[in-house]
Amino acid sequence: MKNKKLNREKILNHGFEVDGKNFIRRQKFLDDLTLTIIIDKGGSVTTKIVDADGEPYTLHLVEGASGSFVGTVKAEYERVLNEVVEQCFDDEIFKSAQTLKLIKFIGEKFSDEPEFLWEKYPNFAIFRRKDNRKWYALIANIPKKYLKLGGAEEIEILNLRVEPEELDRIFDGEKYFRGWHMNKKSWLTIRLDETLTDEEIFARLEKSYQLAVKK
Numbered sequence: 315m316k317n318k319k320l321n322r323e324k325i326l327n328h329g330f331e332v333d334g335k336n337f338i339r340r341q342k343f344l345d346d347l348t349l350t351i352i353i354d355k356g357g358s359v360t361t362k363i364v365d366a367d368g369e370p371y372t373l374h375l376v377e378g379a380s381g382s383f384v385g386t387v388k389a390e391y392e393r394v395l396n397e398v399v400e401q402c403f404d405d406e407i408f409k410s411a412q413t414l415k416l417i418k419f420i421g422e423k424f425s426d427e428p429e430f431l432w433e434k435y436p437n438f439a440i441f442r443r444k445d446n447r448k449w450y451a452l453i454a455n456i457p458k459k460y461l462k463l464g465g466a467e468e469i470e471i472l473n474l475r476v477e478p479e480e481l482d483r484i485f486d487g488e489k490y491f492r493g494w495h496m497n498k499k500s501w502l503t504i505r506l507d508e509t510l511t512d513e514e515i516f517a518r519l520e521k522s523y524q525l526a527v528k529k
Contacts, residue, residue, distance in 0.1 A: 318403040320357040325402040333518040343392060347371060359395070364388070395403070407437050412506045412515070413453060418515055424523065440495065443526050450475060450526040451519060452496070453506070455475060461491055461503070469505060470516065474522035476502040 320337075330337040336354050343349035346366040353359050363371040373379045374388040386430045387465045407430070408414060420426050420441055428439035435457040442448055454474040471494060484490045489509050493501025502518070504510055 318357060318399065320353065321402060321404050321407045322357070323403070325353065328398070328401070340346065341394075343394075344387065345489070347387070349394065352417075353402070357403065360392050361391075361395070362392070370399075398413070407439065408453065408455065408470055410506045412508055412512065413472075414469045415454070415512055415516060416472065416519070417505065419512075423520070443523065446527065448526040450522045454494075456494065461505075462493060469507060472504050472506055473517075474502050474504070474518050475500060475525040476522065477519070477525070502516075 325337050328330075328339075330339045330351075330353070336352050338350065338352050339451040340348060340350045345365060348364050350358065350362045350364075352361070360525075363374070365371050371387070373381075374391050375383045380485075393432070406414075407428075408417070417428060424441075424443075426441050426444070428434060428441060430439055432438055435454075439453045441453075442451050443450060453470065454473070455468050455470050458467055458469045461469070461471070463469070471498050473493055481490075481492065481499070481502055484502075485492055488505065491503040492498035492504040496503075504515065504518070
């Protein structure tokens, strides 16, 4: 589902049960129908409506189908699905494919989730170690001009800890930048637009995680 992220805790609190790799909910639907909603762990939604005899009902999906009952089914079906989206999904703040891969990597590697600390900046997310609460990464969506790249469009970036001597060596104002809005001696900013490979970004992230234990 575009720009939406399934929230496991919310979905289990709204009547869904785990069924293999999916979440599933069955509910009575109008008078004699049963609606089954299946959501896979990627957030894709499929549905099935059956009548009292167990026969599939599909007229609500047929373009041009008319009649008061079909209209009632269609309206209620859309209401229920919209309610599920509202109750069980969170807005996906970040859009870049590389950003989403990075957030997934962090979750799998360190079991850390993004923290949104500032109401004024809803598209800024930090990641910090559990043991000492030190930050090791910040993801933000900022205008490209902030990095002196030109253009009015926005770009998603990643701030990481880095050894000062390495930052001095790699800084080029194109792929590698001194920390935007951070200490420019010990934080590195990189673009999350495929300028660097996933492998390099992940490696630098792991190094930043290690650097966050130093005093």
